[in-house]
Amino acid sequence: MAKTVLSVDDSKSIRDMIGFTLQPKGYDVIGAGDGLEGLEALASNSVSLVVCDLNMPNMNGIEMIQKVREDRRFDGIPIVMLTTEAQKEKMMEAKQAGATGWLVKPFDEAKLVAVVDKMIGGA
Template sequence: MAKTVLSVDDSKSIRDMIGFTLEPNGYEVIGAGDGLEGLAALSENKVSLVVCDLNMPNMNGIEMIKKVREDRRFDGIPVVMLTTEAQKEKMLEAKEAGAAGWLVKPFNEEKLVAVVTKMIGAGQ
């Protein structure tokens, strides 16, 4: 059975790109447009990993990570931050909130696959 990755980003093109990149590598990818939708998707699906944008409307990525870490149902699910911001301050804030890692946009497909595989293993 394929491992499921939840892609949370307000950009549909980024969510689509993550799907187009990970699905051929054996992962199932579901998408959400912001942190609130992401929390709902986590509650409704068996998710192995979350790839979450930092800057989103309604609930940003750091707020979402904090909510994920407060909820025992999501224990052990790694969250990788996806951001255009390479600032150390934001990365530290994300790590303190519970992020397992981060990717800086734009990222290449090989890097995305490598990070996901490192976090949760092969897709199938």
């Protein structure tokens, strides 16, 4: 059975690119437009990994990570931040919130696949 990746980003084109990158590798990809939608998608799907933007309306990525980490149902689900931000302070804030990894946009497709494969063991 394919593993599901939840892509949370307010940019539909980024969500689509993540899908176009991971689906041919055997992953199912579902999308959400902000942290609130991401939490809803996480609660109603069997998700193996989350790829999450930092800057989004309604609930940003760090707030979403904090909410996910507070909910025992989601223990062990890796969360990768995918953002244009590259400041060390933001990276540390995300890590303290519970992020597992960090990729900078525009993302390298091979690097995204390698990170996802490493974290959830391939499709």
